[in-house]
Amino acid sequence: MKSSFNLDRRIIYAFVVIALAWPLINKYTVRPARMKSAEKLFEVVESTKPTPGQFAFVAFDFGPSTAAENAGQARVVVEHLMRRRIPVVLFTQYLLADPFLKSIPEKIISNLETEMPGQKWIYGKDWVNLGYRPGAGILIQSISKSKNLAETFLVDAYSTPLKDLPLFRRPTQLKNISLLTQFTGLVGLFDSYVQFFQTADYRPNFGHGCTSITIPEAYIYLDSGQLQGLLEGIAGAAWYSKLLSDKYPVRKPDEAILINTGLGIAHLLLIGLIILGNISGIISRRNS
């Protein structure tokens, strides 16, 4: 049935470009929508105490393609962990994430040290970069069963023996990981963490940052208690960023809220186009 008003897809693409570009160019931001799942993760990080011998294990399993969402999530959570002085161990099972393991924490540390002169975040003590490790589920099982993580990983991303780093000087196991956070657009890796990153008597708190496409799947695990917090795409990162800014008012705002605003306008455009398409469908059905 021919529609009486059929927009060419190139015109639709032009509208999308305008809808996304305008807020980015004009730096127009709006308070993000409240995300309870992001609040849960915020509370989990807040309740995690910086205990000697304990650290957070952060997996950056995303590449440049999903960096728009996942990198924003990673930035806010790693910043929160570093502000609370919880040591962070970074790691990835996705090769293309390797550059982010260095660039994101270094940028965060640079901002924090500018904001709080006199305070330092020292590599080896406050954060460690383990780099890219292949192996998927098999590697995650090895981490869970390991009696000493320094012997499982041996060296960090810069080939420094882990036993020479202050964080790994004493034997560390899964029990020393107080919080696991994983940021990914790939479902397979996330399932492996849910399945294998645990022992019979211990499972660390698990926070997950996903792309918008995999939100419904992640909710299954949030509901069953296997996840303690969830960042739903850039909207989750934006709400988390807002919570951070509320707690630390001198904090420099990041891009998450800006990108989220553009996304909101694009959503409104989509709803408008759907309504337009249905109206034109009704009109053409009446005419015929």
Add this chain to the structure above:
Amino acid sequence: MGVEHATPGMLIVMFVLVLPLFLFIKQARGGRDLFVRRIAGIDAINQAVGRAAEMGRSVSFSTGLTSVSPVLYAVLGVLSHVTRKCAIYRNKLLLPQNAPDVMAISESVMKDAYRIEGRSSDFDPANIIYLSDEQFAYASGYMGMVHRENVASAFLFGYFAAESLILAEAGQQVGALQVAASVSPEQVPFFITACDYTLIGEELYAASAYLTREPVQMGSLLAQDRAKIVIFILIIVGVAISTAKAYWPEINWFDINAWIREPWDFNLVGIEG
């Protein structure tokens, strides 16, 4: 807490779930006639290949990001069927690949299919194209291939992630008849929007059995349904007990979760109060 090793409860549940597999395979091999309901998407496979033959255009079969896994084996059953049809109609069948190890297995399956139909000379290994193991580089290569070859029918079977809509839209833009099957439920909406037929979840596993009617696959398909009944019963019982606990908390109800998680007890005495 987590589960690192099986508990006795889990072993019992595993046994109950796995037993139907062997029983139904035995029955299927024994010649029992097993009913499988009609699935529109699977019927459309033959229609799609025929359409490509009439139009004189190619067929493409994408396995997406599938690695060597049970999903791949399910997909290969469909691939062999499609290849045999293409061999009969002398259609060009393109197989863009994401993983090198999957490529080697797929090539072997295709070659076998051409051989069975007596068209070994028509098999061209250059039609199996390794694009990239990087998700969006693969999507980009697939788009280019589909547009250049102007495929008439496209099959998207396997594990797909965010690139699913890009692949489906590429086929949609050249007017291809598309049949998609994904085990990832979150990709299903994209396929439903852009493809003509979509198989959801385990229908992908059913497709191979439906097409080949091979006893092992047929028996396995029916066993899956019986195993789901076991899970269904467990859910009903679990919900009933949880509801009863909420209303009558003073009664010591049987805790399925605790029973399944109870670890090995090497005590030789049977029952303890």
Add this chain to the structure above:
Amino acid sequence: MMLSITWIPIVALIAILLGTLLVTMLPRFFAGRNYKQILIAGITFLAGLYYFLDFVLPPKLPEMLGGYEFSKYHREISQGVITVGSMAFALGLFNLLYVHGSKIIFWKKGAINSIALLSSLFLMMVFTSNEWLAFEEVNDKAERIRTLAEFSRKIESDVNNNIATEKTPDERMVLLKEHAVIFVGETQLRLSEAKEDLPRIIRDGINNQSKEINKILNANFKFRSLGLLTPKLMKLAGDRQQLEDYFYKKSSTKKLYDYLYEGLFVPLGSAMFALLGFYIISAGYRAFRVRSVESGLMMIAAVVVMLGQIPFYIYISDALPDIRLWLLEIPSAAAFRAIKFGAAIAGLYMAIRMWLSIESSSFVETKKPGGGAK
């Protein structure tokens, strides 16, 4: 009241069933297969058996069964599996060379695209290899100092534990001092090549460590000084790593690699993902039509979920995020769970069939298939 489950009847039952299966299946298994297929099936079974037993057996068997810890070598076995799996990388490369090489050689349709692909491939391989070699060189320079620190630690440990070595402790101390002087001198020389933009912390770190190491070496360098020397050498190794990293970042190798990777590859990947946004909106306009009650309900749910997660919901209703949450947590999660249960069981059965090699020997049956469903 909790039942305490004994393990003997359970294990016995499972062993009997597995044994029965094997006995009934083995003749059928061997029938119609050649030695290659039997060998492959056997290796598949044994490999799967390890992981099956690793899951099924308790962490440690009881003493009366030997007290064996089955997962003792899990790390080594897992690393072996990962190594074998990574060997497949060459297959893709051969395919690219074969398909596109033949297009170029025989000048088939699309040869220009093939030239572009292969030249990009080789260019990226060259730059990536160079970058990797340069990075290894950076690590090597620091590794030498780290090795020296390990040597210092070893001398101390051997003397404390009375372990006899080829050279005497004094000879080893002399070697240690010689190399320490050389490495400290090299590091100072390298530091002098750095410009003003070298971070102060690295410059000061190297200077301080060098001064202190020289102080230890120039004073009465005895065995007891090793306890002080080892951590200083380790620290110097870390500082040298950072210094080399500084030079490496300024090198043309790194800049070219960054130009290709961060300048080209990363934006291309992001652009492809960004296409999704355009496609979703055009697909939504094209395909989201309300034609029935069910599609109308779906449309309402979709609009509510979209509005509930954007900042502008406040202009419509404050309840939208809560409704969205309910939709995602209850009906959507239930549907997803149902699909996942089905797919998981199907995957489990397929995995068992693969493990026991009870798939048909080829995916292509020898007789033609029948019709469709009844």
